[in-house]
Amino acid sequence: MEETLKHLSKPELRTILKIQSAALKAVDSFMYSRGILHLMPVMLSPVTDPLSHGVYDSSIIYLDQKLELTKSMILHKQLVMMSNSIPGVYIVSPNIRLESEECAKTKRHLIEFSQVDIELPKASSREFMDFTEELFSYVFSFVKKECEKELKELGREIKLPKKPLKVFDSSELRKKYGEDFERIISEKEKHPFWITDHYREFYDKEDPKTKKHINYDLVYPEGFGEALSGGEREFEFKVIKRKMLERKTDLSAFAPYLSVAEKGLLKPTAGGGFGVERLVRFLTGKEHIKDVTLFPRVPGEKIVF
Amino acid sequence: MEETLKHLSKPELRTILKIQSAALKAVDSFMYSRGILHLMPVMLSPVTDPLSHGVYDSSIIYLDQKLELTKSMILHKQLVMMSNSIPGVYIVSPNIRLESEECAKTKRHLIEFSQVDIELPKASSREFMDFTEELFSYVFSFVKKECEKELKELGREIKLPKKPLKVFDSSELRKKYGEDFERIISEKEKHPFWITDHYREFYDKEDPKTKKHINYDLVYPEGFGEALSGGEREFEFKVIKRKMLERKTDLSAFAPYLSVAEKGLLKPTAGGGFGVERLVRFLTGKEHIKDVTLFPRVPGEKIVF
Numbered sequence: 001m002e003e004t005l006k007h008l009s010k011p012e013l014r015t016i017l018k019i020q021s022a023a024l025k026a027v028d029s030f031m032y033s034r035g036i037l038h039l040m041p042v043m044l045s046p047v048t049d050p051l052s053h054g055v056y057d058s059s060i061i062y063l064d065q066k067l068e069l070t071k072s073m074i075l076h077k078q079l080v081m082m083s084n085s086i087p088g089v090y091i092v093s094p095n096i097r098l099e100s101e102e103c104a105k106t107k108r109h110l111i112e113f114s115q116v117d118i119e120l121p122k123a124s125s126r127e128f129m130d131f132t133e134e135l136f137s138y139v140f141s142f143v144k145k146e147c148e149k150e151l152k153e154l155g156r157e158i159k160l161p162k163k164p165l166k167v168f169d170s171s172e173l174r175k176k177y178g179e180d181f182e183r184i185i186s187e188k189e190k191h192p193f194w195i196t197d198h199y200r201e202f203y204d205k206e207d208p209k210t211k212k213h214i215n216y217d218l219v220y221p222e223g224f225g226e227a228l229s230g231g232e233r234e235f236e237f238k239v240i241k242r243k244m245l246e247r248k249t250d251l252s253a254f255a256p257y258l259s260v261a262e263k264g265l266l267k268p269t270a271g272g273g274f275g276v277e278r279l280v281r282f283l284t285g286k287e288h289i290k291d292v293t294l295f296p297r298v299p300g301e302k303i304v305f
Numbered sequence: 306m307e308e309t310l311k312h313l314s315k316p317e318l319r320t321i322l323k324i325q326s327a328a329l330k331a332v333d334s335f336m337y338s339r340g341i342l343h344l345m346p347v348m349l350s351p352v353t354d355p356l357s358h359g360v361y362d363s364s365i366i367y368l369d370q371k372l373e374l375t376k377s378m379i380l381h382k383q384l385v386m387m388s389n390s391i392p393g394v395y396i397v398s399p400n401i402r403l404e405s406e407e408c409a410k411t412k413r414h415l416i417e418f419s420q421v422d423i424e425l426p427k428a429s430s431r432e433f434m435d436f437t438e439e440l441f442s443y444v445f446s447f448v449k450k451e452c453e454k455e456l457k458e459l460g461r462e463i464k465l466p467k468k469p470l471k472v473f474d475s476s477e478l479r480k481k482y483g484e485d486f487e488r489i490i491s492e493k494e495k496h497p498f499w500i501t502d503h504y505r506e507f508y509d510k511e512d513p514k515t516k517k518h519i520n521y522d523l524v525y526p527e528g529f530g531e532a533l534s535g536g537e538r539e540f541e542f543k544v545i546k547r548k549m550l551e552r553k554t555d556l557s558a559f560a561p562y563l564s565v566a567e568k569g570l571l572k573p574t575a576g577g578g579f580g581v582e583r584l585v586r587f588l589t590g591k592e593h594i595k596d597v598t599l600f601p602r603v604p605g606e607k608i609v610f
Binding site: 001005008009011013014017018020021022024025028029031032036037038039040041042043044045046047056058059060062063065067069075076079080082083085086087089092093094096098101111112113114256257259260265276277293294295297300302303304305 | 306310313314315316318319322323325326327329330333334336337341342343344345346347348349350351352361363364365367368370372374380381384385387388390391392394397398399401403406416417418419561562564565570581582598599600602605607608609610
């Protein structure tokens with residue numbers, strides 16, 4: 001309790017929230033100027049992102065129906081993109097991931113956080129990466145300009161990276177640095193950069209020939225780690241079903257989604273999502289994600305408010 | 306399933322989402338221009354809004370702690386406003402209210418929706434009402450200008466109301482129209498208007514002398530009903546405790562909140578919240594709230610996605 005009150009009364013709080021507000025304003029303006037439609041989050045659904053790592057169950061029962069709390073908006077984004085008239089969508093949604101206590105160590109995991117989830121129709125991975133680079137450049141320069149005083153207070157300098165950003169292939173990084181490659185290279189680099197080709201959830205597209213994964217992570221420099229994660233999407237029923245089986249997914253839990261895919265209604269899209277708290281942590285240069293979160297839910301920590 | 310797919314493939318969808326996007330853009334720009342800080346939602350907490358009407362339980366267990374799904378951000382807004390340096394806050398947050406099947410009849414209830422929750426320091430009810438009138442005027446005129454084509458497609462005309470809006474006292478309306486006064490007067494009026502003095506949750510301020518409630522609802526005309534609900538807030542421990550007891554609230558469930566109040570840390574503020582879906586329903590002139598919601602959760606209806 002004392003710690004929570006101390007956290008909420010830090011004088012720095014306004015400074016951090018000002019930077020967060022400017023960053024969100026920049027995201028919003030950028031999306032609006034591109035005609036990307038702003039959707040509202042969905043928090044309860046029979047289906048949600050299966051994630052590629054295990055978390056504790058978070059579901060409730062409403063009138064005999066089991067509803068999962070949203071882990072990400074990926075499946076709902078794909079469903080909206082069925083409509084040909086949609087020029088792209090974004091959603092700022094809470095993501096609930098009841099991580100194990102272990103995850104507290106990373107300094108950038110929370111059991112609930114806000115994700116800006118984006119999806120563009122017919123985009124290639126390179127097109128989505130370009131879009132993201134323009135978005136992040138815009139956000140960085142807007143915050144730099146609008147929050148000059150606040151950044152000075154925090155002793156933080158935001159560097160504007162030159163586009164296009166560097167692109168690394170995960171298998172080459174793994175050879176060079178071992179399994180912990182993301183942390184190591186994030187500490188070495190001076191500007192945000194991409195790492196491509198990650199084995200993960202069924203919905204990220206796989207190249208049928210090379211078996212490489214047509215997906216990408218945007219990573220912050222200076223050891224701040226992952227910023228955004230995304231990929232081109234699978235939309236063909238047979239491929240989705242095979243990849244779900246490879247990942248030992250319970251197909252019955254995804255029956256309505258699979259039935260949409262079987263009808264051939266899913267479309268080729270590419271997208272990604274980035275955490276607001278991680279963005280603010282990077283912009284403010286704070287060590288721990290809880291330093292920039294009003295009511296931080298660190299894995300394993302008791303929650304007062 | 307067929308109905309859900311039909312809903313998601315309506316050609317009108319883009320039109321409605323364009324209007325929603327413009328409305329949210331206007332809200333964001335207005336708040337930023339006023340220096341109101343943009344906070345991220347909290348979805349899981351040991352405490353949430355007790356609400357003044359009963360809903361089904363929505364809580365989960367994480368590592369032996371019971372966490373409620375957010376019904377509104379009211380208590381968290383009050384906690385943030387403890388800090389003197391905060392010039393006002395807003396949050397676009399999902400609110401989960403597992404309403405009974407009965408509520409489906411109103412055409413404007415959902416078991417989850419997005420609320421724009423605002424709180425201003427030291428504001429009087431009239432000051433908050435003025436702020437709200439300026440916000441809504443700005444949103445209406447921005448949407449009217451940016452979405453001329455879309456509004457024409459829907460056959461909807463947005464009228465810009467003259468400020469200040471009419472103010473009605475609930476007890477006078479009750480005398481004139483009976484218990485269903487809100488619906489009746491909403492159907493009669495041509496512009497949004499206020500109804501003040503509602504008996505409800507403990508946190509809305511009560512005038513110690515007159516025993517009137519210093520709170521307000523903004524109501525849409527043409528039968529669209531409630532837009533925004535808010536009030537000045539109680540911040541004194543003794544008053545909060547007495548009002549909780551009057552409402553048969555389980556004090557132990559609010560122990561940490563009460564302890565903050567007892568330390569004298571809560572501040573005088575005023576605020577309110579409005580539903581995004583109801584705003585979009587009014588702007589588009591749609592009959593049912595589910596017409597403007599991508600994945601509508603109507604009380605009692607089975608959820609496919």
